[in-house]
Amino acid sequence: MCFTDYLVIISTLNTLLFPLCCQNVNADQTAADFDSFMEQFGRRSEVSGEERHRRSLYVQDAAKRHAYLNAFFKVPQSAKYGINRFSDLSQQEFRDLYLRASADRAPLFSGLKTEGLPDKFDWRDKAVVAPVQNQEACGSCWAFSVVGATQSVRAIGGSQLEQLSVQQVLDCSFQNGGCNGGSTSQALNWLKQTRVKLVPQSEYPYKAKTGICHFFSQSHGGVAVKNFTAHDFSGQEEAMMGHLVERGPLAAIVDAVSWQDYLGGIIQHHCSSQWSNHAVLVVGYNTVGDIPYWIVQNSWGTTWGNEGYVYIKIGGNVCGIADSVAAVFL
Structure with a gap:
């Protein structure tokens, strides 16, 4: 289209x-x-x-x-x-x-559901999720999503939680368009194939505009992505819950057209789930209350939504939350 x-x-x-x-x-x-x-x-x-x-x-x-x-x-x-x-x-x-993210078609998840999942789970409770960032007037959500998943998986593995460089992905992931938009799958594929090491944000700070790629030597420290998976969990959100618990925070592409007006609470309507346009980081879920929901970190700063987070009802693939979901392996 x-x-x-x-x-x-x-x-x-x-x-x-x-x-x-x-x-x-x-x-x-x-x-x-x-x-x-x-x-x-x-x-x-x-x-x-x-x-x-x-x-x-x-x-x-x-x-x-x-x-x-x-x-x-x-x-x-x-x-x-x-x-x-x-x-x-x-x-x-x-x-x-x-809303500048694009989604490559992901294969339907064909694995087994994880049994015995807790009623609620939040990776923030493990101190492995970095603070909410602000992409500003730059279509870089896809890079924030990929970097967010990568730095969390690294922290889950025992390393100190550290904000990695979004600007590095923005400038150097040549298959994507920088501030003009990109795909989480293409960014992860670039990281996997090139074995580029993501450096700390302090070494390559975010500028909210596309710049010239700064290369580092192979001996320079950083975090390399070994592999990733991308699946369509539509109709299988319970399996997606297990994926989150087992693999860490997940990079997802959603339909966020109605999020322009969002203040807080659990979204249950107003998402067509037909046109993916925004990348986010799914960090947890809660099924205890009347409305089960996903806990999703956005990249629009802490003054938006629930201190930078959005809650999306579990079930029915609201906002297309389950259409294209990626997990990172280091």
Whole structure:
């Protein structure tokens, strides 16, 4: 499918998802004051004229979307949607800036389910998950996902948890497009084939823009990926839970179109799971409450969602969470 066809389909989806009947919400009641929005989220004070008017309208449009999305609120744990730092972006701008991952078709998982899984499991409890990062206005989620899985698996193996260089993957994974997007599978395949060692982030810091690849000698220390697996767990999310417990945090590609408006809670609706566009790190799950959910680390900073995390209902492949899931081996 070409990118133009993709946009046409997404436009049609948005029309269905946010129908005209939901556009009659009184803007005076629902739109956040734009000056307050600018101050709260640190937007440029010099925004004026036509751009200011346009962004003010986007905030009003976002408030109308939230009225529709929050109408699906059923229980206290349900996802909540509202004004956040992405609210002055059009839906198209948001996709162009942040949803730049692509997914290669993964084979269906054909292994056995793991028996005796705990009711809840979170790799953060083992101190092997690095803090939430912020990709900023760069389509580098695919690199954050791959590096996040790699550094966690290394820590699970007994090494000290250390933030590895996302910028190195962004600059050097030649099969991908840097800030213009990429594939977790292609990045992992590049790491496997080249045996490139990922260096600490302190040695190759993140710049939120694509740069020239900096090469290191073979004798330079770092972390090399020996292998990886990528599977489609759709219809087999219990098996995916076992995979998470046995292999470590998992790099997954999801449909995050509705995440522009997400504030917190467990997402159960508004994800088509048909167009994968964003890479994340699945670090745990919880099946104790009324709504079982995945615990997913995002790369949009700690002010987004649940302190940088999003919770996604287990079952039904919500947001396409199970479509393309990769595990790393060191």
